[in-house]
Amino acid sequence: MNPFWQMPSALRETVQSLLQSLDRRDGPRQKDDEPDEDAIALLEDSEREAPPIQKQPLPPRVEKSTSRKNYIVVIGIAALFIGLIAIFHSRSASSQGTAATEQATFNDLKETRYNDYFHVLIPGTSDSSADFCKTIVSGAVLNYPTPWAIVYDTTNATRTAFSKIERVSAWMNRMPEQNDPDLVAVIGNARSSWFQVRPEVLIQRYLDIRRKEEHRLDDLFPSTTATRAQQYPKSRIVFSSEPVCALEDSSQCLEVPAPDGSVQFLSTDIAIGPLRDLRELWRQATSVANQTILANRVVHEHGVFTGLLRRQTAHRESIDHFPSVSAAGNLHFNERNEFGITLDFHRELSYAADDKLEGVSWLEPSDERFALLKLPPDIADSQPPFWSYNKSLELPLEKNWSHVSLLTDVRSNVIPAVIHRGPRAAFNLTTSWWAQMWFHPHARKLLDNFAATPMDPIALVTGEDGRSRRFWSPIRERVGLKTANGVFHEFDGICGGGEDWREIFLDDLGRWQDPSP
Template sequence: HLLIPANQSDANLCRTMLSAAVCGYSTPTLINWGVEFKDPNLDAGGSKVGKIVGVLQFLRSLGRENDDDLVLLVDHNIMFQLRPDVILSRYRRINAEANARIRKEMGRAAEEEDIKQTIVFSAQKQCRPLEDDDPACYAVPQSTLPDDIYGPGTDTDIHDPKNPYLKYRQRFLGSGSAMGPVRDLRRLFERAFKKMQQHPDIGSDQTIFSLILGEQEYQRDVLRIKHLSAWERLWDWFGRTARPTDPHPTHHRMEVAAAGTPFEFSLGLDYASLLGHPTVFAEDDTAWLRYNSSADLKAAAQNQQIVRPQATALPDDVARSPPPFRMGVDHANLPFNTSWSEVPLYSNMWTGVVTGIVHHNAHRDGLKSPRETGWDKLWLQPYARRLLSARMLEPIGPVAAEGNVTWWSMYLEKGGAMTEKRQWLTWNSLCDGKEDKLFRDGQGDWVDPR
């Protein structure tokens, strides 16, 4: 399931849908389509918390036979650049590594309390819009990125007037993208909905999910201590590092919750931006790179003054993915044999990660404009019209395969989107009049070739 909260169409939504279709993702479901958000007291008129209600209603509508289905939830202003097979394998890898850390750090509590990770949200550098003394900020784990990833100034304010968070690692929740199974996401969104009702003044879904993550991590430490023996407690005290439950003069303690209130939601973060990369506070970490050009790689590193650049070779999982222009049909003279190393890829210069999803949510100096300028740099844009037509002519097939498991779109329809009320919206009904911002080829309306 590909879910996109969007109550109306604009060029950003059409870019998201176009890049998803070309890369081979499921036909999307539009959440909150046609709903008006006009509350002057809430962020974006209430659309951000409305996202919680809309997604929850959709998840509730799915039967228990869908509990193991995977959901990819993205904001309507993102761009896909990698195929679903890469996203799926990375999602599994992120969770496998997280679960190994959980077992190591929590000991017996991990098994006794069934603590694991199945839901992955994107990660960003600042705990926003909350305060440092909130559990959402102080209780969450440290980033798994190396503690010297940005050199000796890592995790410090280097007093850059444009971006004081330039050298911070991604540690905090960003709500622009999330991935997980229907069963666990339903539980998470039920909790988010209740929290939204308890705090009607909170106008941001990111705030609510950040609070839930902070409470989960605080409670995990409570459970870790609960399952320690007397000897382990003594050893833990002598060799201790700072813990969320430690007394602190300014930290806000967790609210006392009613008996039976769940705190464990199998929730974690994509610290390395393997799935999606929020550009906010990370505007200067990235570049568009062609990995077959050593000159381009060297120039990008010099431009960003990176002494030890990590973006030096195409990641193996991207190289193994079917080539970018390889389709199920031969259509319109596409460069089928072009490899991933020959196309520009949005890459993190410090980590070497080629992210699957680019989320242009940076707001410094009007930097959301890279949604416009970055679109031209995306590998698929110059061929977008032909690529979309080729996807329409392909026979129906799985979105991706992993071992003995194949993943299919929820819908047989292609070339548009389904609303959560099962209303089919064609591509032209959504994106007519936006061709100049999408295809930029002067050829007018896209015509479905079927």
């Protein structure tokens, strides 16, 4: 466990209180600073008075003294001077036409900010359901950002997938360019998806998968096969994977060899990447889906993204066959074919149940019967499951991640961050698996805690250069969702109808009421 969580409670609370006060001063924005930038960014062009300006949070101040501020100014000027020298040398090298500058290295494409937003997109239909609300609750109790709900049309079965792709693309296109480095997770299977570990685990795993894939690509495509920036093989977007192709037409399936020698297929259960890269990918997907509609064929979401992955694969193979930069550029780069797609082969980000459920079980890592299975360090070091600002909620604070039930792949000792009921799985898993989620019977209290928690970073992770990166929720409001037009909908308004609360909270305590003022 992280040493912070092993501190005496009094000391830990003092440290947390200090960090909390610093973060509130240096967070992304405060209530009275500016109008709701999220809402402005999503208005139609005719409704905007001016383009939104996204203020980024600054690293927390350690000291407030004048000398400290002067010291920071001096350091900043020195850093700027060094940066100008670096730019000068870079441009000089470029003018010489060296291979190093012809190659669009991954470092050229990496984010340089260390405070960014993490957006969670949940595409869904216009009608809410208990299953949809379960997704919201599972994220809230773990301190995930309040999600964006992307509503799409399901009235025409032949155009449902097209509508889903197009609406997600529209949201991405409306977001301002200053948000390009923000991280976005698109949850494709919204009605049967649940988060089971902290957002920092999900984000760090995403970054680690990218890092490993980039090293592999560096070995496969050395500088002698360099191409222009947008076409250089890279790892930017991570899709979930599955062992069986989801497409009925097997000719559209694409087998992707995994590092362990198995064959995997792309799954749209989850896709994570920077907004900039996802926006371009979804633009391409919308174009492909539209062409399919014009050809009087049914659009399949898996088929669209598998087709784009196929184009990327063919493009990379062409680099092997035509190592010359000029030859490759003339023959194979007339259109965008490199999208930075990578698969989550080990299902660390997400796992979708199928009809067999082979190798997975609900386990408590501390159970002596499973001594050979170890709790992954990233989960063990994350914030404990029942940690709370409000000690009066009477939560089992003594429990850590070793003492709660987690869905585990016992063959690989992988505990996925997000779990789904796949299309081939028994429908009753939606009920039986939900009942086994670790936060029951404390979901209400954990939701109370989330509603009252101050706006702090949701995740602190190690970036690609070894420096810490902080991620924040882009939406201030808690417990609910925000639609693409920027309107926030409270949980009680979308999940309080009928007796859905019985299925969501598994108790007889009635509708959940937001305790925050």
